[in-house]
Amino acid sequence: MNKAIVLLSGGLDSATTLYFAKAKGFKCYCLIFDYGQRHNREIASAKKIAKKTGCSWQVIKIKLPWKGSALLDKKISLPPVDTNRLSGKIPFTYVPGRNIIFLSFALSFAESVGAKSIFIGAHAQDYSGYPDCRPEFYQAFSKVISTGTKAGVEKKPIKIETPLIHKSKAQIIKLGLRLGVPFKLTWSCYHGGAKPCQKCDSCYFRNKGFKELGKIDPLLN
Amino acid sequence: MNKAIVLLSGGLDSATTLYFAKAKGFKCYCLIFDYGQRHNREIASAKKIAKKTGCSWQVIKIKLPWKGSALLDKKISLPPVDTNRLSGKIPFTYVPGRNIIFLSFALSFAESVGAKSIFIGAHAQDYSGYPDCRPEFYQAFSKVISTGTKAGVEKKPIKIETPLIHKSKAQIIKLGLRLGVPFKLTWSCYHGGAKPCQKCDSCYFRNKGFKELGKIDPLLN
Numbered sequence: 001m002n003k004a005i006v007l008l009s010g011g012l013d014s015a016t017t018l019y020f021a022k023a024k025g026f027k028c029y030c031l032i033f034d035y036g037q038r039h040n041r042e043i044a045s046a047k048k049i050a051k052k053t054g055c056s057w058q059v060i061k062i063k064l065p066w067k068g069s070a071l072l073d074k075k076i077s078l079p080p081v082d083t084n085r086l087s088g089k090i091p092f093t094y095v096p097g098r099n100i101i102f103l104s105f106a107l108s109f110a111e112s113v114g115a116k117s118i119f120i121g122a123h124a125q126d127y128s129g130y131p132d133c134r135p136e137f138y139q140a141f142s143k144v145i146s147t148g149t150k151a152g153v154e155k156k157p158i159k160i161e162t163p164l165i166h167k168s169k170a171q172i173i174k175l176g177l178r179l180g181v182p183f184k185l186t187w188s189c190y191h192g193g194a195k196p197c198q199k200c201d202s203c204y205f206r207n208k209g210f211k212e213l214g215k216i217d218p219l220l221n
Numbered sequence: 222m223n224k225a226i227v228l229l230s231g232g233l234d235s236a237t238t239l240y241f242a243k244a245k246g247f248k249c250y251c252l253i254f255d256y257g258q259r260h261n262r263e264i265a266s267a268k269k270i271a272k273k274t275g276c277s278w279q280v281i282k283i284k285l286p287w288k289g290s291a292l293l294d295k296k297i298s299l300p301p302v303d304t305n306r307l308s309g310k311i312p313f314t315y316v317p318g319r320n321i322i323f324l325s326f327a328l329s330f331a332e333s334v335g336a337k338s339i340f341i342g343a344h345a346q347d348y349s350g351y352p353d354c355r356p357e358f359y360q361a362f363s364k365v366i367s368t369g370t371k372a373g374v375e376k377k378p379i380k381i382e383t384p385l386i387h388k389s390k391a392q393i394i395k396l397g398l399r400l401g402v403p404f405k406l407t408w409s410c411y412h413g414g415a416k417p418c419q420k421c422d423s424c425y426f427r428n429k430g431f432k433e434l435g436k437i438d439p440l441l442n
Contacts, residue, residue, distance in 0.1 A: 058286050060286075061284070062283075063281070063282070064326075064329060065279050065281075066329065066330050066333035066334065067333065068332070068333040090371045090374065094371055095329075096328070096329040096330075096331075096332030096333050096370065096371065097326070097329030097332060097370060098329070099369070100325040100329075100365060100369055100370075101322070101325040101326060103325075104318055104321040104322040104324075104325040105285075105318070107317070107318040107321060108285060108287065108317040108318030108319070108321075108322060109287050109317075110317075111289070111317035111318060112287035112288065112289040112317050131368065131369050131371060131373065131374045132369040132370070134368065134369070136368045137365065137368040137369035139368075140361065140364040140365045140367075140368045140369065141365055141369070143361040143364060144358065144361045144362055144365055146361075147352065147355065147357045147358040147360075148320070148321055148352050148353040148355070148358035148361065148362070149317065149318060149321075149352055149353070150311045150315055150317065150352060
């Protein structure tokens with residue numbers, strides 16, 4: 001049984017990715033990051049999802065002593081709709097180097113346990129804004145693996161798998177429903193309150209996805 | 222004054238790199254990692270060196286819950302001379318993904334403070350063994366920066382600088398002596414005891430470097 005590391009945030013994209021990897025027959029090791037995100041409620045969601053699947057999981061605690069992102073710094077207000085994203089700029093919630101850090105840890109973990117793949121739930125709507133969600137970034141990171149690791153040098157490079165990369169939110173939800181993803185356990189809202197705020201960028205895209213499918217988000221039930 | 226992030230381990234290579242970056246006119250921000258290394262004495266050395274230069278510094282604490290390297294796991298014995306390295310294989314002290322993780326943090330820091338460069342003290346003797354010390358790895362990581370960061374997308378990519386990459390240990394020491402590096406404050410021994418063990422791989426190459434120059438290592442005085 002091939003092993004895979006799955007980056008699990010607790011959102012619906014990464015949950016669907018985990019279920020996808022399991023359905024493909026991988027033995028999955030979930031990696032969850034506690035990096036000072038304002039919506040740290042997602043960490044509890046990630047743990048619940050990992051437990052539900054019976055996969056092993058690890059929480060990596062990272063302290064980034066520098067700020068500069070609305071996702072880390074509560075002093076920066078979160079615009080209801082990210083005007084940066086709408087105008088084709090990089091969203092306010094961009095965290096410098098975030099996915100690069102996550103993938104680096106996943107890579108270290110993968111080499112240590114002999115995993116052949118790393119799954120990450122980046123998707124089309126993400127990569128419209130976030131540079132570290134784009135196919136060309138994952139291609140570049142693959143080259144880092146083939147040149148900069150023991151696995152790569154020994155010609156057994158670890159593959160970055162992005163099964164959602166060309167999917168819209170609605171398509172991801174559709175796939176998740178087919179795979180039995182417990183969307184009730186996922187968390188997307190950037191505010192991380194008791195209930196989804198229904199105003200932030202992340203709520204907006206989640207709601208839009210469910211609506212396009214004519215479905216109701218179980219978190220809103 | 223251009224800013225630079227300098228990866229500072231406390232060894233003589235990174236100390237020389239810091240002095241080199243300063244001599245080139247950069248305002249340097251030192252990044253020190255506490256990653257569970259067995260020779261954590263080097264962290265104290267790194268702090269002393271940073272303070273000596275008057276540069277700001279940050280210690281990033283990382284817990285890698287997976288093992289598999291003699292540098293992290295004291296249960297794995299350190300061979301006096303690394304037979305893996307001598308036979309052209311990857312040394313026992315290879316830590317999966319280590320420099321990739323370090324560079325990822327440096328990159329995040331660089332984007333946050335608007336630094337133009339990241340300095341790392343990788344050199345010729347290192348890259349004979351460690352994949353993450355080789356020029357092709359740094360080239361690949363540069364592509365990660367240009368594709369996967371805000372700085373890269375906005376065509377202001379952050380440069381990875383490896384001024385020692387083609388130098389031998391003796392050449393690095395020679396450069397360090399010219400730049401006034403306080404070698405007395407540096408630490409290289411993997412065992413991290415009160416005095417250098419003079420037996421491990423790291424002591425071996427350090428001693429060899431000083432001997433080739435007809436100099437005495439101030440740590441052995």
